[in-house]
Amino acid sequence: MAISVVMPALEMAQETGKLVSWLKKEGESVTKGEPLLEVETDKAVMEIEAPGDGVLAGIKVQAGTEVPVGQTIAWLVRPGEAPPTDEVVTTSGRKSTLVAPAAASQSSQPTSAAAQAPKISPKARRLASERGVDLAQVRGSGSGGEILASDILAAAESTAAVAVPESGSPIARLMAERTTQSWTTVPHFFLVRDVDAVALNEARQKLVPEIEKSRGVKVTHSDLLVALVSRVLKKHPRMNASWVDSMVRPNASINIGLAMAVDDGVVAPVIQNADQSAVGVIAQQRRDLAERARGGKLRPTDLAGGTFTISNLGMFGVDAFTAIIIPPQAAILAVGAITDRVVAEHGQPAVRPIMTLTLSTDHRVADGARAAEFMRDLAEAIRDPNLLLGAG
Numbered sequence: 533m534a535i536s537v538v539m540p541a542l543e544m545a546q547e548t549g550k551l552v553s554w555l556k557k558e559g560e561s562v563t564k565g566e567p568l569l570e571v572e573t574d575k576a577v578m579e580i581e582a583p584g585d586g587v588l589a590g591i592k593v594q595a596g597t598e599v600p601v602g603q604t605i606a607w608l609v610r611p612g613e614a615p616p617t618d619e620v621v622t623t624s625g626r627k628s629t630l631v632a633p634a635a636a637s638q639s640s641q642p643t644s645a646a647a648q649a650p651k652i653s654p655k656a657r658r659l660a661s662e663r664g665v666d667l668a669q670v671r672g673s674g675s676g677g678e679i680l681a682s683d684i685l686a687a688a689e690s691t692a693a694v695a696v697p698e699s700g701s702p703i704a705r706l707m708a709e710r711t712t713q714s715w716t717t718v719p720h721f722f723l724v725r726d727v728d729a730v731a732l733n734e735a736r737q738k739l740v741p742e743i744e745k746s747r748g749v750k751v752t753h754s755d756l757l758v759a760l761v762s763r764v765l766k767k768h769p770r771m772n773a774s775w776v777d778s779m780v781r782p783n784a785s786i787n788i789g790l791a792m793a794v795d796d797g798v799v800a801p802v803i804q805n806a807d808q809s810a811v812g813v814i815a816q817q818r819r820d821l822a823e824r825a826r827g828g829k830l831r832p833t834d835l836a837g838g839t840f841t842i843s844n845l846g847m848f849g850v851d852a853f854t855a856i857i858i859p860p861q862a863a864i865l866a867v868g869a870i871t872d873r874v875v876a877e878h879g880q881p882a883v884r885p886i887m888t889l890t891l892s893t894d895h896r897v898a899d900g901a902r903a904a905e906f907m908r909d910l911a912e913a914i915r916d917p918n919l920l921l922g923a924g
Contacts, residue, residue, distance in 0.1 A: 534616055535584040535608040539599040542573045542832040547653065547680050548673070550598045551605065552577050556588045562608055569605075576799045577703055578832050584608050590615030598673055598682065652679040658778070659684040685713060703797035711856050718775075718857050719895040723903050727911045729870045729887045732756060735917045743812040754790060754844045755815040756921065757867060760913045762786045762806035763920045765840060768906040770898045772839045774860035780897050781860075789838035789858065790818060792825045799825050800858060802838040811921055846870060852888040862897035866890040887914075 539549045552570040556562055568582040586608030593605040607615035652660075652667065656679050660667055665687045672679035732753065739751045765772045765786050774781045786807040789800035801821040803814055824830050840862070843855045846869035855866040868888040875884050889910070893903045913920050 534610075534613065535586055536604045536616075537568065537583060537588075537606040537608060539593075539601050539603050539605055540571065540580055540832070541601045542571065542578065542836065547655070548598050548600050548682050549573060551593050551595055553595045554588075554591065554606075555579070558588055558591050560588050562586055562588050572706060573832075573835070576706070576830060576835055577828075578830060578835070579828075580832075582608065587611055587613075589613075590617070600674055600680070651677065653681060655777075656681045656684045703794065703799070707797040710858075714856050714859055718859060720857060720892050721895050721900065721903075722854055723891045723893070723900070723907050724852065725889050725891075725907050725911055726873075726886050727889060727914045728875075729885045729914065732887075732914050732917055733870070733885060735921060739811055739921075743815055747812050747816050749812075749815045749819045751811060751815050752818070753846065753870070754842065754867075755811055755818055756917060757842055757844065757865075757914075758788045758790060758803055758806050758814050758818070759809070759811050759921055760917055761840065761842060761865060761910060762788050762809075764906065764910045764913055766807055767909060768902065770902050771863050771893070771906045773862050773897050774839065775862065775894055775896050776860050783839040785837065785839065787837045787839045789841035789861075790821070791841060791843035791855070792822055794825050794828070799830065799835065800838060800841050800843075801825060801830055801834040802836065804837065841865070842867060846887065852890055854890050855892050857892050857894055859894075861894075863891060863893045863903070866892065 539551075542549065550572040552572050554569050555567045556569075562568060562582045562585065564582055564584045566582050567579045568588070569580050570577050571580050587610070588606060589609045590607040591605070593599050599605060609615050651672065651674070653674075657667075659665070659681055660670075660679075665684050667679065670679050670683050670687045671677075673683050674680050736751055736753060736756055739756075743749065743751050769782055770780070772783050772786055774783060785805055787802045787804045788806040789802045791798055791800045801824075803809070803817050803821070806814060809817070821830070821834055824834060838858065838861060841855075841858050841864040843864060844867040845853060846867055849869050851871065852868040853866050855864045857864050866889070868890075870885045870887045872883050873886045874881050875886065876882070877884070889907065891903055891907055
């Protein structure tokens with residue numbers, strides 16, 4: 533029996549996905565779990581594995597095409613078997629018959645002005661209202677001509693004359709699109725705080741040999757910050773919430789995205805349930821994610837479910853910077869280098885290792901007071917990390 537290959541739903545509220553490339557050719561044999569295609573999502577380009585064994589046949593979609601989630605894009609068949617031609621599989625798993633092109637042409641003839649009105653998803657209609665997009669000027673990319681949220685976003689960016697280069701890698705282009713969207717639609721505000729990092733340095737020096745011996749991985753400052761931030765977020769659930777469908781949605785889990793540079797852009801793979809993980813577990817996950825990111829082998833689960841992101845440029849000697857929020861998250865923490873600075877200590881000048889933290893927050897989710905309380909507690913945790921950290 534033929535197995536359908538459908539456009540997968542890799543993210544929350546995802547309506548479409550773009551096929552970047554087929555990793556197998558029509559007629560080639562495929563084994564279940566083998567990389568079959570690459571799909572572009574809001575966060576990265578990810579490899580999708582074959583859902584079963586068979587021969588790739590009946591490819592319906594070519595590279596560069598945006599397809600609704602759940603639509604069949606190819607089939608895996610037995611040798612000599614012909615692929616089905618009249619069924620698609622929806623996200624619910626139900627099958628429906630496609631109308632033949634000729635019949636569709638006849639049945640779609642408008643009989644009134646109402647019949648000519650374009651179909652539009654509720655999310656797309658809301659976005660159009662929020663961004664002042666004229667629906668009459670938008671051409672839907674859905675399977676039946678339906679206007680999707682992605683069509684509204686594209687129209688809004690075009691109206692604003694935001695230039696995104698057509699050339700370059702998919703990750704670089706995607707990063708340009710998403711950061712532009714976030715910067716122009718999310719009401720950012722910023723808090724900056726200098727923190728004494730002497731205790732953080734001491735904690736790292738203590739944990740490095742212990743965890744390297746038990747897990748074969750060195751602890752970085754980023755690992756310590758993931759552990760500390762996730763534990764402080766437990767006291768500040770609003771900073772771990774999301775802005776979804778014009779309202780604040782609490783998140784039950786604390787999953788920390790960690791921005792990582794790759795050859796052609798930046799990705800933010802996620803350490804799941806970081807608040808429940810020991811530093812050694814976090815360090816091992818971070819290393820594994822970094823290796824897959826550098827090799828272009830990130831899995832959909834590696835990028836899913838982030839509720840807060842950390843971007844650390846300290847290793848590049850950057851003193852301080854501001855980062856752009858990754859929607860629907862409420863905040864992102866930018867971390868600068870730890871450098872020796874002259875500070876006042878008990879009324880006298882002293883040289884101390886200081887790091888600058890810059891918090892970018894979505895004002896729709898949290899106000900300045902909430903963000904400031906979070907930064908205060910995080911600074912205290914960094915000054916005495918042993919109260920929160922465990923090895924292992």
